[in-house]
Amino acid sequence: MAVFKLNTTDGGQFNFSLKNDADKTLIKSEQYxxxxxxxxxxxxxxxxxxxxxxxxxxxxxxxxxxxxLKAGNGQIIGTSPMYADAAARDAAIAETQKVAKTASTES
Structure with missing residues (x-):
C-alpha cells in the first residue's frame, strides 16, 4: 500500500514523500x-x-x-523524481492519481 512518509530534517524542518507499494518515490514536497x-x-x-x-x-x-502536482491556487505541492522518458513520467502520474487519496501517513 502507498504511504506518505513524513520526515524531519536535521535543521528541524519537515517534508514528505509519497511512496508506492515498491517503496519508490512518486512525489516529494518542499520544506515546511x-x-x-x-x-x-x-x-x-x-x-x-x-x-x-x-x-x-x-x-x-x-x-x-x-x-x-499543484493545488487549486497553482502552488506546487509535490514534485516527482526525474524519469528517462515521458511514458515513465506519465505512468507515475497515473499511479499518483490512483494511490494518493488512500495512502496512509508514517512519521
Missing amino acids: NTKAAAENGIESVQNNADNASRYDAKASDSGKFYFN
Missing part, C-alpha cells in the same frame, strides 16, 4: 517550518491528486521528464 504545515501539504496532495488538471508534465533541460 512546522509538522502541521507538512500535514496540511499531505492533505492537499490527497485532495488534488485525482484531478488531472493539477498535473504539470515537464521535461528538464537535460532531457529527463518529471511532473509537478
